Amino acid sequence: MNLAFVESPVQLLNVLEWAHARPGAPxxxxxxxxxxxxxxxxxxxxxxxxPTDPMSRGxxxxxxxxxxxxxxxxxxxEARGGTGAPLKTVRQLAPMLHRAERIVIGDPFSRYxxxxxxxxxxxxxxxxxxxxxxxxxxxxxxxxxxxxxxxxRGRRGPREMVLAPVTFLARRRLTPSRSRRVEVFTSxxxxxxxxxxxxxxxxxxxxxxxxxPKITRGADLVGTSLVETGVVDPDQYVEAVTALARxxxxxxxxxxxxxxxxxxxxxxxxxxxxxxxxxLPLELxxxxxxxxxxVLSFPSTVVHTLPLALAGTGIxxxxxxxxxxxxxxxxxxxxxxxxAGVTGTARDVxxxxxxx
Numbered sequence: 001m002n003l004a005f006v007e008s009p010v011q012l013l014n015v016l017e018w019a020h021a022r023p024g025a026p027x028x029x030x031x032x033x034x035x036x037x038x039x040x041x042x043x044x045x046x047x048x049x050x051p052t053d054p055m056s057r058g059x060x061x062x063x064x065x066x067x068x069x070x071x072x073x074x075x076x077x078e079a080r081g082g083t084g085a086p087l088k089t090v091r092q093l094a095p096m097l098h099r100a101e102r103i104v105i106g107d108p109f110s111r112y113x114x115x116x117x118x119x120x121x122x123x124x125x126x127x128x129x130x131x132x133x134x135x136x137x138x139x140x141x142x143x144x145x146x147x148x149x150x151x152x153r154g155r156r157g158p159r160e161m162v163l164a165p166v167t168f169l170a171r172r173r174l175t176p177s178r179s180r181r182v183e184v185f186t187s188x189x190x191x192x193x194x195x196x197x198x199x200x201x202x203x204x205x206x207x208x209x210x211x212x213p214k215i216t217r218g219a220d221l222v223g224t225s226l227v228e229t230g231v232v233d234p235d236q237y238v239e240a241v242t243a244l245a246r247x248x249x250x251x252x253x254x255x256x257x258x259x260x261x262x263x264x265x266x267x268x269x270x271x272x273x274x275x276x277x278x279x280l281p282l283e284l285x286x287x288x289x290x291x292x293x294x295v296l297s298f299p300s301t302v303v304h305t306l307p308l309a310l311a312g313t314g315i316x317x318x319x320x321x322x323x324x325x326x327x328x329x330x331x332x333x334x335x336x337x338x339x340a341g342v343t344g345t346a347r348d349v350x351x352x353x354x355x356x
Contacts, residue, residue, distance in 0.1 A: 015128055255278070
């Protein structure tokens with residue numbers, strides 16, 4: 001049995017892509033929303049470690065329906081329902097961890113996942129894409145560094161000190177050994193350390209199940225949570241969105257699931273854009289359509305994934321650089337370089353200068 005732990009809609013999407021891309025996976029294509037024949041639940045069980053924000057929960061429930069339609073077993077775990085929930089969840093999941101032959105995870109930086117990894121032992125591991133964070137994870141693993149999200153400044157507070165042994169052990173579990181193979185399933189450009197197998201995520205499942213999309217005139221703009229993570233100044237962000245929409249004739253703004261309601265309301269008032277809160281990851285929304293002939297984005301996961309999901313449709317994906325003056329004083333020193341790397345390594349996209 002393969003056992004997957006996911007905490008976001010994109011992670012669950014990429015678990016489905018991984019299952020579709022595995023050798024021996026059924027090649028048949030069925031109409032959208034219909035299940036494949038046969039019970040595939042014995043092959044893969046997905047445990048959703050449910051987050052608390054409503055947007056993520058809603059998208060995860062839709063993705064869980066799609067996973068069940070594919071014949072996989074999905075277990076919804078209320079993993080954050082109070083102070084005792086994490087330990088209770090770990091105790092409940094321990095028997096499944098011991099029975100599993102391979103563990104699939106979406107976020108190696110997650111404290112929750114790291115805690116579960118301490119129980120894994122010598123089992124094979126697969127890390128599926130969690131967006132651009134996968135690039136940083138592989139780079140840190142190759143350099144032998146501790147696992148720290150790129151937008152964090154790296155301060156070690158009391159919580160980090162307490163969890164340091166968990167993070168250290170989890171990092172050992174994510175390192176290949178004689179008894180453990182480690183795979184990274186990704187659409188990102190990565191240079192793994194020796195011993196790690198990289199399998200390309202080409203979004204074959206997405207293209208097989210959705211589309212081709214209806215293409216509208218004009219442009220759509222993809223939102224980002226760089227303001228919410230403390231990287232970009234909110235005023236600068238609103239000005240940049242306004243300039244992009246005006247220059248390229250964008251009419252819709254697809255909100256990131258972590259964007260705040262206050263910011264989205266401000267964008268609607270000041271830019272006139274229609275704010276769309278997708279009920280599925282953007283790769284599926286775009287593939288299903290309708291979608292603009294041009295999709296505009298700031299540096300984010302979608303500048304790597306959308307060209308793959310929309311391959312052959314003629315839709316143009318354009319990425320706008322982040323100006324250094326947009327960054328907040330509290331932003332990590334690595335922020336500018338990391339974001340530039342996200343943009344610079346994207347394939348089949350048009351690169352746009354930051355609005356003046």
